[in-house]
Amino acid sequence: MHGAAHGFGIGEEGDRVSQPGTALAPARTPAWRYAIGMLGTSIPINMIKGSMILFYVDILGLDVRAYGVVMVIYAVIDAIDNPLLGHLSDRTRTRYGRRRPWLLVGAPMLAACMIAFFSAPASLEGIGLVLWFAVFAILCEAFDSMLNANYGALLPELYPRERDRAVANGLRQGFQLVALVISLAVTPLLTTSVFGTEDSTQGFRTTAIIYGAVALVVIVFMALGARESPRYSTRExxxxxxxxxxxxxxxxxxxxxxxxxxxxxxxxxxxxxxxxxxxxxxxxxxxxxxxxxxxxxxxxxxxxxxxxxxxxxxxxxxxxxxxxxxxxxxxxxxxxxxxxxxxxxxxxxxxxxxxxxxxxxxxxxxxxxxxxxxxxxxxxxxxxxxxxxxxxxxxxxxxxxxxxxxxxxxxxxxxxxxxxxxxxxxxxxxxxxxxxxxxxxxxxxxxxxVPIETPPEAAEPDEPGEPPPPGPVDEPGVEHRP
Structure with missing residues (x-):
């Protein structure tokens, strides 16, 4: 993670930063193109969470006590890395934006780790099986956190007005439901009937390769089309x-x-x-x-x-x-x-x-x-x-x-x-x-x-010396019960 963060120019004074007000506002990202990213981010983690007990405990014979210990460690790391990854993203400064570099790195890494997660050698047992499960479960969680921290952060940035956000959010939730259907209905069919049997692991490996490829293509397609605003990359x-x-x-x-x-x-x-x-x-x-x-x-x-x-x-x-x-x-x-x-x-x-x-x-x-x-x-x-x-x-x-x-x-x-x-x-x-x-x-x-809808211009950083824009800057408005 440190190497990736360094490559993005985090914390380096010599980074090239688009100065607020010096670049034209980018064209708006089509709502459907942003929304389809939810399909790519949801399918891998739904397959992992929905199939890990069946794959490791029931088929490969991982001890449930070891499974429980790994899940506790998983939860602790998840609680730590989420805010850390979000913070690193906020501090990122590149010519390609703050969020897109993380998405372009995280997508192939999640796909590779998911494939490895469902490719545990059948000969593994005991501590070897526990370590394989722990390493790739935690890596999948980390790269999923990386993707979701940056994908979610794009919604308010790409669509400053609430009406536009509503459209983009409605579309992405629709793609999430599609991913849920695939995870509930299609995955068991592929893993146990189409590509494998109920007692083998081959079906999981093949399905993971297909899902990983789909997720990679979808996320990269979405990220390359996301037009981040340089005004959101403040100097500080x-x-x-x-x-x-x-x-x-x-x-x-x-x-x-x-x-x-x-x-x-x-x-x-x-x-x-x-x-x-x-x-x-x-x-x-x-x-x-x-x-x-x-x-x-x-x-x-x-x-x-x-x-x-x-x-x-x-x-x-x-x-x-x-x-x-x-x-x-x-x-x-x-x-x-x-x-x-x-x-x-x-x-x-x-x-x-x-x-x-x-x-x-x-x-x-x-x-x-x-x-x-x-x-x-x-x-x-x-x-x-x-x-x-x-x-x-x-x-x-x-x-x-x-x-x-x-x-x-x-x-x-x-x-x-x-x-x-x-x-x-x-x-x-x-x-x-x-x-x-x-x-x-x-x-x-x-x-x-609840905060009132903030005008887009009020949430943008100002040039030094400029008067504050109109809107709830010092004391954001709140909306109470009518």
């Missing part, structure tokens, strides 16, 4: 500790982050528990989860168009608040589902609410970033978004606690010891817990202070 490179301290002292970082976490944790519970909800709560074969998942994803994909138009007409804040309420109502309806038909009907409402959150949550976060740039005169989107990733890591803790609570309150300990009423247990896990979380989020969204 933000310093790490003062920047971190400024972010954690920002009350909107905590209020918006924790409110968004209510949605993120709820959806993490759904994605992790839907198969067991179908088995125990609906009393149906697990394969029926595909229909419920499919309808939610399809509705979410179609709803992105509608929600993007709502944002254009009423603003992101109004749509965000409405989406929270719709999602909470969907979980309430799902609790009372008695079969596949009624569950699918409730899933329509869940999909509509999820779609609204996909379309708006990142726009609210982008407002916080704009307000920070207007206040401090530094564009540090990479570090800020990585800091927001802290709330995303609450998902794993919350899902673990929620699953543990089923044993405490309902006696569900495992498939061999499901307790007296596993159906009620998973209605609690998949419906009640998410409903409570999204209801809290809906209330919080109504009462917390």
């Amino acid at each position: 490179r933000p310093r790490l500790l003062p920047s971190v301290w400024s972010i954690v002292r920002n009350p909107m970082f905590w209020t918006v982050g924790l409110t968004g976490a209510c949605y993120g944790i709820a959806m993490a519970l759904v994605l992790s528990g839907i198969q067991l909800y179908v088995r125990y709560s609906l009393g149906l074969p697990v394969e029926n989860a595909l229909y419920l998942q499919g309808i939610v994803i399809l509705v979410s994909a179609g709803g992105l168009v509608v929600w993007t138009r709502v944002v254009a007409r009423r603003g992101a804040l109004w749509a965000w608040r409405l989406a929270f309420a719709v999602l909470a109502a969907g979980f309430a309806a799902l609790f009372f589902a008695a079969g596949l038909v009624t569950a699918v009907a409730a899933g329509l409402l869940v999909g509509a609410g999820w779609s609204g959150m996909l379309a708006t949550n990142d726009l609210i976060v982008a407002r916080v970033l704009d307000a920070d740039a207007a206040r401090n005169g530094e564009h540090r989107e990479g570090l800020f978004l990585s800091a927001f990733g802290f709330f995303g890591r609450l998902n794993g803790i919350a899902t673990g606690l929620a699953l543990t609570s089923l044993g405490v309150f309902f006696g569900y300990n495992s498939g061999d010891d499901p307790g007296a009423d596993p159906g009620l247990a998973f209605r609690m896990y998949l419906c009640v817990y998410p409903f409570v979380l999204t209801a809290i989020g809906a209330v919080a969204a109504r009462v917390i202070s």
Whole structure:
């Protein structure tokens, strides 16, 4: 990492920096070209997270205790490298921009590490297998963090106006849903039927090569078309500790982050528990989860168009608040589902609410970033978004606690010891817990202070000696409950 950072000119006084105001503003990046990058960044990590237990534990025989230790180390490194990579990106100064060099380096490295991750020699066992798993799992995580820190930071920079952001964000969330479909449905088919068998590793290796090639082409295509603004590369490179301290002292970082976490944790519970909800709560074969998942994803994909138009007409804040309420109502309806038909009907409402959150949550976060740039005169989107990733890591803790609570309150300990009423247990896990979380989020969204939409010119750095631009520079405006 140090070598890559040095090559990008981080921290070197002799770097060539485009001076603010000396270059013409670049032409706008087409929204679809930016958005397609989400397909490239999502497919590899979804395959890795979705298949690592099956590949290493079930097929190769990795001890689950070793797996757990590696995952703890994985989580610690993930917590450290995310803000560090975001900060390095913010400090990068090259003629090609701040974000693009990292994307162009990270894409081939992630593809190569993913292929290696699924190419563990069958002869490996014991400590050799553990080391192979640990090294490539951590490298995949690091390069995924590199890509996402820079890809996410491009959204507020490439599209300063909220209406344009809404379109680009809606499109990229649509590509994320496509990646999710591939990860849920296509990957198992390719690995166990098309390129391999259920007991071999060849299918995983071949699938990883295909996915890696697709991701590489897509990310490079997106990065080469991203026209970064030289005005965002201010002369002063933000310093790490003062920047971190400024972010954690920002009350909107905590209020918006924790409110968004209510949605993120709820959806993490759904994605992790839907198969067991179908088995125990609906009393149906697990394969029926595909229909419920499919309808939610399809509705979410179609709803992105509608929600993007709502944002254009009423603003992101109004749509965000409405989406929270719709999602909470969907979980309430799902609790009372008695079969596949009624569950699918409730899933329509869940999909509509999820779609609204996909379309708006990142726009609210982008407002916080704009307000920070207007206040401090530094564009540090990479570090800020990585800091927001802290709330995303609450998902794993919350899902673990929620699953543990089923044993405490309902006696569900495992498939061999499901307790007296596993159906009620998973209605609690998949419906009640998410409903409570999204209801809290809906209330919080109504009462917390959210930055107003910052005019693009107000978030741009000024030439020395120029008067500050109009807008919320010293005291960014906040939007309260109407």
